[in-house]
Amino acid sequence: MGKSNPVWLGAAVFLICLAGAWLSLRGVRPYPLTDFDQIFYISIAWQWLEFGVFGNGIFGGDPGSLLPPPPGMFLGPLYPAIVAAGMWLDAPFREAAACVVAGLGSAEPANCARISGPMRLFHAAFLAAGLSFLFLASQRLTGRLWAALLSVLMAVPALLVYRRLFGYVMTESLGFMLFGGVAWGVVMVMQRGRVGMALGCGLLLGLLVLVRPSHIILVPCLMVLFAATGLRAGVRRAILPACLLLGYLAVTLPWAARNAVQVGHFGLSQGYGAAVLMERVTYNRMTGREWALGWIYDLPDFGDALARRLAGDAAIARLDWARAGSLYDQGTQRRAEAFGDYRGMLPSTGEMLREMAADPLWHGMVTLSFIWRGFWVGQYWMFGVLLALPLAMGAMRRSISPGAVLAYAALPILMLVAHAGASINQVRYNLALIYPGGLVLAFAAMGLAQGLDRFRSRQRAGRS
Secondary structure: OOOOOOHHHHHHHHHHHHHHHHHHHHOOOOOOOOOOOHHHHHHHHHHHHHHOOOOOHHHOOOOOOOOOOOOOOOOOOHHHHHHHHHHHHOHHHHHHHHHHHHHHHOOOOOOOOOOOOOHHHHHHHHHHHHHHHHHHHHHHHHOOHHHHHHHHHHHHHHHHOOOOHHHOOOOHHHHHHHHHHHHHHHHHHHHHOOHHHHHHHHHHHHHHHHHOHHHHHHHHHHHHHHHHHHHHHOHHHOOHHHHHHHHHHHHHHHHHHHHHHHOOOOOOOOOHHHHHHHHHHHHHHOOHHHHHHHHHHOOOOOHHHHHHHHHOOHHHHHHOOOOOOOHHHHHHHHHHHHHHOOOOOOOOHHHHHHHHHOOHHHHHHHHHHHHHHHHOOOOHHHHHHHHHHHHHHHHHHOOOOHHHHHHHHHHHHHHHHHHHHHOOOOHHHHHHHHHHHHHHHHHHHHHHHHHHHHHHHHHHHHHO
């Protein structure tokens, strides 16, 4: 097939993956809508649909009130809009959301229906689109249709590990899809250098930032990358970074302008960064022994049991997220207290940054351990990727575009480091590592096939 990416092939991959994802998610039992971070998005979406006001949900004063909330900008609008669409399409989901929001102000949570309407179908579509982006990028980078299909097939087991996660009303599947679109756009720009592709990449990046503000760090990084790509391709394509920025601003600037008018703050978010950093800086209080044990504790699946066996239960007590008094519990309590004092002004990100800067060396040490924590996407699946990497290296160097391969892998690694420095870096924040992981496994298969071909050639030469 060469470098071509026929539309029908991408569409076929999407439809097959959509059917598989939908069947998989249908089997996940329903969860209470108050579990984990679901209530962030549900409360904002319900208020938006009910009152026509995009507020701050549970982070905006009295979320259980039946009065219209003040305008807010704690979260970006994209995922709450999708949740609101789900409520609009499915009346039982809207009623369940109303029940949950009404119960937020009471001491005992209401016994609400466990209904998420069409959200699982939406999530299945997002996951299928993400795998389609992986297919398109892999075909461009490997030049082999079978290798592109193999990269998708190899990514599926990693996603299946998070089947339950995708049953929640949370952003993981949407973020996965948009990151895959941005990464595919980067590959296309580096290979073909067209301004329209740079513009499209910027549009997708803007949407991604409206879902996960941390990805804003990709804007200057990709501008530099596109500038280097454009200079190599000629003066006419030196406008690639400007096209990327134009696409990004076309998505984000209207939201920032709305915030300036309605909230009085020109920006994409207010309070979100402080909320995330409050949890992160709490971990800077860990002891040296806890830091050392964390490298064992954060190994996938078996790490916590191994650390407990080696050091005892008391030594790892503050690393256990589920325990009262743990470092995670301290961070969430601090966040709850700060936002409980909400009086029209959300906590400042600058205050958290100053606390981080008080001991930059230790913050950097903890960040290293958090890179390790967030790396193990797919649990044992990532061990397979690491084992396959030496076999894949040769095929990567001989690929169509080694620089594009490197950029494709570097983007999620950059976000892994950023999340480790600014958040508690749960593995679910780094699902984008599945993209280079699937590509590595495909290149490893290519390397194995090339090695077998050379072996057979030597055998034939020896017999002749």
